[in-house]
Amino acid sequence: MSRLTDDLNDPQRAAVTHGTGPLLVLAGAGSGKTRVLTYRIAYLLANDKARDTEITAVTFTNKAALEMRERVENLLGQPLRGGFVGTFHRWSLEILRRDPEAAGLPRRFVIADTDEQRQMIKRELKKLGLDPKEHPPRALLGRISGLVNRGASQSSFANGSSDSQSELLATIWKGYEARKKAAGAVDFDDMLVLARDVLKSHAEIRSRIQDRARWLLVDEFQDTNALQMDLLELVLAGERNLTAVGDEDQSIYRWRGAEMDNILAFERHFPGSSVVKLEENYRSTAPILAASGALIAANQRRRGKTLFTSHEGGEDVRLYIGADERAEARWVADRFQELQRRHSLGEMAVLMRTNAQTRSFEEELTRRHMAHRVVGGLRFWQRAEVKDALAYLRLVIRADDTIAFERVVNVPTRGIGAATIDILRGHADHDGTTMVEAARRLPAELAPRARISLERFFQILDEARDKRAELDPGDLVGWLLEASGLLAMYDGDSEEKTARRENLQQLAAAVAEAAQRGQELEAFLDAIALLEEHDDDDAPEAITLMTLHAAKGLEFDVVELAGFEDGLLPHANSRDEPESLEEERRLAYVGMTRARRWLAMTVARSRFLFGTRVPTRPSRFLVDLPEDRYTDVSDTALPIPAAGLSEGGRTAGGLPRRPRPPARRAKKAAATVIDETGQGWRPGDRIRHGRFGTGVVLACQGTGPRLKLVVFFDRAGRKTLVPTIAKLERL
DNA sequence: GCTTGCGGTATTTTT
DNA sequence: TACCGCAAGC
Numbered sequence A: 001m002s003r004l005t006d007d008l009n010d011p012q013r014a015a016v017t018h019g020t021g022p023l024l025v026l027a028g029a030g031s032g033k034t035r036v037l038t039y040r041i042a043y044l045l046a047n048d049k050a051r052d053t054e055i056t057a058v059t060f061t062n063k064a065a066l067e068m069r070e071r072v073e074n075l076l077g078q079p080l081r082g083g084f085v086g087t088f089h090r091w092s093l094e095i096l097r098r099d100p101e102a103a104g105l106p107r108r109f110v111i112a113d114t115d116e117q118r119q120m121i122k123r124e125l126k127k128l129g130l131d132p133k134e135h136p137p138r139a140l141l142g143r144i145s146g147l148v149n150r151g152a153s154q155s156s157f158a159n160g161s162s163d164s165q166s167e168l169l170a171t172i173w174k175g176y177e178a179r180k181k182a183a184g185a186v187d188f189d190d191m192l193v194l195a196r197d198v199l200k201s202h203a204e205i206r207s208r209i210q211d212r213a214r215w216l217l218v219d220e221f222q223d224t225n226a227l228q229m230d231l232l233e234l235v236l237a238g239e240r241n242l243t244a245v246g247d248e249d250q251s252i253y254r255w256r257g258a259e260m261d262n263i264l265a266f267e268r269h270f271p272g273s274s275v276v277k278l279e280e281n282y283r284s285t286a287p288i289l290a291a292s293g294a295l296i297a298a299n300q301r302r303r304g305k306t307l308f309t310s311h312e313g314g315e316d317v318r319l320y321i322g323a324d325e326r327a328e329a330r331w332v333a334d335r336f337q338e339l340q341r342r343h344s345l346g347e348m349a350v351l352m353r354t355n356a357q358t359r360s361f362e363e364e365l366t367r368r369h370m371a372h373r374v375v376g377g378l379r380f381w382q383r384a385e386v387k388d389a390l391a392y393l394r395l396v397i398r399a400d401d402t403i404a405f406e407r408v409v410n411v412p413t414r415g416i417g418a419a420t421i422d423i424l425r426g427h428a429d430h431d432g433t434t435m436v437e438a439a440r441r442l443p444a445e446l447a448p449r450a451r452i453s454l455e456r457f458f459q460i461l462d463e464a465r466d467k468r469a470e471l472d473p474g475d476l477v478g479w480l481l482e483a484s485g486l487l488a489m490y491d492g493d494s495e496e497k498t499a500r501r502e503n504l505q506q507l508a509a510a511v512a513e514a515a516q517r518g519q520e521l522e523a524f525l526d527a528i529a530l531l532e533e534h535d536d537d538d539a540p541e542a543i544t545l546m547t548l549h550a551a552k553g554l555e556f557d558v559v560e561l562a563g564f565e566d567g568l569l570p571h572a573n574s575r576d577e578p579e580s581l582e583e584e585r586r587l588a589y590v591g592m593t594r595a596r597r598w599l600a601m602t603v604a605r606s607r608f609l610f611g612t613r614v615p616t617r618p619s620r621f622l623v624d625l626p627e628d629r630y631t632d633v634s635d636t637a638l639p640i641p642a643a644g645l646s647e648g649g650r651t652a653g654g655l656p657r658r659p660r661p662p663a664r665r666a667k668k669a670a671a672t673v674i675d676e677t678g679q680g681w682r683p684g685d686r687i688r689h690g691r692f693g694t695g696v697v698l699a700c701q702g703t704g705p706r707l708k709l710v711v712f713f714d715r716a717g718r719k720t721l722v723p724t725i726a727k728l729e730r731l
Numbered sequence B: 001g002c003t004t005g006c007g008g009t010a011t012t013t014t015t
Numbered sequence C: 001t002a003c004c005g006c007a008a009g010c
Helices: A002-006 A010-016 A033-046 A062-076 A088-098 A114-128 A137-149 A154-160 A164-183 A188-201 A203-212 A226-235 A286-296 A325-339 A355-367 A384-397 A402-408 A418-431 A435-440 A448-470 A473-484 A495-516 A521-530 A578-592 A620-624 A663-670
Strands: A023-027 A055-059 A084-087 A215-218 A241-246 A274-278 A318-324 A348-352 A372-374 A543-547 A556-561 A595-609 A612-615 A686-689 A693-701 A708-713 A717-721 A728-730
Touching: A002 A010, A002 A033, A010 A033, A010 A274, A023 A033, A033 A055, A033 A062, A033 A215, A033 A241, A055 A062, A055 A088, A062 A084, A084 A088, A088 A188, A088 A226, A088 A521, A114 A137, A114 A164, A114 A402, A137 A164, A137 A188, A137 A226, A154 A164, A164 A402, A188 A203, A188 A226, A203 A226, A215 A226, A286 A578, A286 A595, A286 A620, A318 A325, A325 A348, A325 A355, A325 A556, A325 A595, A348 A355, A355 A372, A355 A543, A384 A402, A384 A448, A384 A473, A384 A495, A384 A521, A402 A435, A418 A435, A435 A448, A448 A473, A473 A495, A495 A521, A556 A578, A578 A595, A578 A620
Parallel strands: A023 A241, A023 A274, A055 A084, A055 A215, A215 A241, A318 A595, A348 A543, A348 A556, A372 A543, A556 A595
Antiparallel strands: A595 A612, A686 A693, A686 A728, A693 A708, A708 A717
8 A cells, every 4th residue: 555655754654664563653733643543543454464353543532533534534535434533522422332331430421611610519518508609619619620621539538638728629520420310311431431440340341442443543542641640551552552643832832741751751651662753744834833932942841843944935924013903913913914815814814812802803803804713702602592502402312311310300391300300319319210200290399380280391302302202303302492482582583582592593403413324312411511512613714712622623824923011921810820821822823823824922011901902022932033033013112121121010910929029120010111100100019008918019090089099919919999989009 | 560770890721 | 999798688
């Protein structure tokens, strides 16, 4: 099969044709990572080194999996049967669905999504009499997830927790586990945990999976966490044919538990492994590579690669510093208008650190009637009306789905409020059954209205279950939407209601389409639980606005990296710790390397943040870029900060994670601040307040009697004060 | 049970 | 500033 290896360069070919044993492919940005992965699969199959049932290829996103499968099938000229190409979660889920009992799960367990997780934590807090404001469910779940992904379990954590803080977490966690169990639900992390446990404890299942993963390929290896590593090690047997492809310089999910050591210390994890570096870049021009390469070279934690290209020339990388975010957006829109002569709008992107930054660009592009789309907005499957409809569907399939029941028993409202739910929950707890069971029995103390409503509710579900036999799934959903009254909820012709009705119809269409593909309703529900994102990229001729995280894996002719400022990139919350600062640098690197032909970074000298205009300064990452790697095209030449100057300040994005006392530093930073107010207060001043203690002035709003100060107090956090009323002492 | 208004908060979010 | 979630009030 020479055709397969002909169009590869030497290192690529070495990776593709590698024999048995672990292989790490260090694939620089744009070096043909997916190509190596897909060619390797095709090569193994075409040369009878592997049977298709022995191929397992794991990715992080459904999109990547889909692309991989398609490209392999294109190479092979036929569909790939038997093998597995999918995400870690789907892989785990398949193991669990096949043998739920092995994992101690009910046969028809459900997947709890983020909302449902939060709901359960909230209930638990309420039960414990804790204030959700003091213990934000989001943060609690984050901590639990972090622990789980590092290999902990509720019980192991509870045993090891000594201080009251961790004991509290252990208690909440325990309740959370109990709730999931009662609901027959697993969360995203559980899928991996349980799959790992099953593989560990059930030799026959393990051996089956090991056979299926005789050739195991893992994409984006830099993003794997400890749990995923456990999983991989469990299924690697005999020849240990792991092909891991990744790039430590593009590791941007540390905060989600990604463990860079998996790639940095690959050889230690997998003795006897080979390593191939892909350093020839086929994506970007030389100037873009030179600039991004200089930036990432400043990182310590990396194995080190130097990307090169055989293509000469290319436009300079530009830096533009504008007065504010409007000037920034204007400049970008101007450039994109010019560039439109050579590049389509679909090949242009504005990338940024935070979602909030899209705003000024949306406004400017709308004003100019330039087509654009924001990636990462509300997701189809996350919309309330869609989730409601899905909950009905879930109840049809699995009558005792407590989560779904609670979600829609009163949607549309039918007089079943908190009081009714409490009664039902009381019965369920008392009898040791589910709420749905309790509701079915229609306890006597229910209000008459609630009884009637519940009866009707169950009638609808029962009828739907009967209809399952006669209607095809799409029609079943249609019927359910009518019968439940979900559709009627959005009667009317306001834009919002119409949109919601359309979403519901779209859902019915999606179900019908899945059925046509031969997918069972159960499988369909699983699929969308795993696929939070709705992949409809059907507006290609538009400028893309998105976060740097969302941009990973994509490429565009024209890329603009917006908000190249200290506080934003690196983000204020991630610049103190060296490890996270390096991750911020990688984030910038990912952004820059998305560009094929044209790249610019822009800075707004002031930004509207938290209700105030805050001065900013260019990113400290500029210091990593030698001046000949970019061209400053700002209207007025503004000085670029020296290394370290931007440390610890309160600049854009602005609140220091831990306010630091030294007045010396505050003074120094204040000198760079433009605004100064009549009252003699200015950003950077250290002050003392009777109640809040000491703090630092972040910004001044208004003048004269309307003057307000935004102060960040060391202990009390951010407050807005009127200096003439609040007694402030200047330090 | 639904609406309104207040207070608190303000990264990134593959599944 | 802008949004979200919750508590009070209709």
